Amino acid sequence: MEDVCVCRNIEKAYGQPVLKGCSLHIPAGSIYGLIGENGAGKTTLIRILTGLQKPDAGTYSLFDVDASDKAIHLARKRMGAIVEMPALDPELDALSNVRAQARLLELEPGHEKEALEWVGLNDPGTKKAGDFSLGMRQRLGLAMALIGHPDFILLDEPTNGLDPQGMIELRELILKLNKEHRITFLISSHVLAELAKLADWYGFLKGGKIVLETSAKELDEHAKPVVEIEAKPMEKLVSYWDRNRMAYKALGADRWRVETNRPAGELALELAKAGIDVRSIQIVNEDLEAVYMQIMKGGTR
Numbered sequence: 174m175e176d177v178c179v180c181r182n183i184e185k186a187y188g189q190p191v192l193k194g195c196s197l198h199i200p201a202g203s204i205y206g207l208i209g210e211n212g213a214g215k216t217t218l219i220r221i222l223t224g225l226q227k228p229d230a231g232t233y234s235l236f237d238v239d240a241s242d243k244a245i246h247l248a249r250k251r252m253g254a255i256v257e258m259p260a261l262d263p264e265l266d267a268l269s270n271v272r273a274q275a276r277l278l279e280l281e282p283g284h285e286k287e288a289l290e291w292v293g294l295n296d297p298g299t300k301k302a303g304d305f306s307l308g309m310r311q312r313l314g315l316a317m318a319l320i321g322h323p324d325f326i327l328l329d330e331p332t333n334g335l336d337p338q339g340m341i342e343l344r345e346l347i348l349k350l351n352k353e354h355r356i357t358f359l360i361s362s363h364v365l366a367e368l369a370k371l372a373d374w375y376g377f378l379k380g381g382k383i384v385l386e387t388s389a390k391e392l393d394e395h396a397k398p399v400v401e402i403e404a405k406p407m408e409k410l411v412s413y414w415d416r417n418r419m420a421y422k423a424l425g426a427d428r429w430r431v432e433t434n435r436p437a438g439e440l441a442l443e444l445a446k447a448g449i450d451v452r453s454i455q456i457v458n459e460d461l462e463a464v465y466m467q468i469m470k471g472g473t474r
């Protein structure tokens with residue numbers, strides 16, 4: 174699969190270094206989740222890719238055009254972005270906002286209504302954008318990002334401040350644009366659980382670098398098989414875990430969490446043979462959030 178965007182050792186400092194050799198690859202057709210804690214430099218990276226800022230060192234390419242190439246402005250025409258908040262004019266209605274964006278990008282007029290329809294604003298009326306809900310504003314921002322028929326859209330923390338319904342709607346919209354129109358997305362977030370419902374590729378930004386770049390499929394495989402067990406007595410259990418070199422954690426009264434590849438039924442039988450009274454046993458595979466915490470705490474796995 175070709176990459177729509179490649180970054181190589183990007184550095185950026187504002188007095189303090191923020192990006193310290195950041196490299197990543199965004200495959201065409203993917204929804205790439207850029208995940209990092211607050212202040213990790215996600216917005217900085219997105220601002221660099223959209224041309225709002227220049228890196229101090231390193232380079233990047235968009236659609237195989239290097240940032241130093243004169244043709245980079247043509248590659249940028251294939252991109253749309255919402256950085257921080259959608260750049261709407263609060264005094265204008267939805268259609269006038271999209272028209273203003275089309276003029277700014279020097280596009281032929283005539284596609285404004287289509288862009289609004291793509292985001293479900295079929296009949297936006299004359300309400301001013303300043304009176305829109307946050308979810309509506311995000312939709313309008315997306316319509317403005319879509320007006321140039323981009324192949325690649327960058328969204329900086331798009332679900333920030335949305336209510337659960339707004340989040341679901343935005344997610345469905347992004348998935349639809351990705352599947353039906355083959356638009357590649359870069360979406361930044363500090364909430365992995367939110368990205369996990371969308372992304373099929375991830376870059377983990379930490380300490381100014383991408384410490385892990387992986388597909389969603391691979392990340393799922395990173396999540397270790399774990400079982401939760403309710404059993405006693407404690408001494409026999411601890412001795413069993415130690416004998417079998419199994420990583421365990423006490424969760425509370427007679428409750429344990431254990432890493433194991435063994436089928437739960439087989440484990441229950443073995444524990445019973447060792448004189449342990451097993452009340453319940455269930456598989457609860459380690460979730461992505463735990464994988465995330467481990468990556469963010471200790472670097473790559």
Ligand SMILES: Nc1ncnc2c1ncn2[C@@H]1O[C@H](COP(=O)(O)OP(=O)(O)OP(=O)(O)O)[C@@H](O)[C@H]1O
Nearest residue numbers: 187191209210211212213214215216217218330363
């Ligand atoms: N224009 C600027 N001038 C000075 N410092 C800046 C500027 N922009 C960003 N920073 C600093 O750079 C660091 C990274 O900020 P950035 O907004 O890129 O992080 P982020 O990962 O997007 O965080 P958040 O999730 O909080 O938006 C922060 O410490 C921030 O204060």
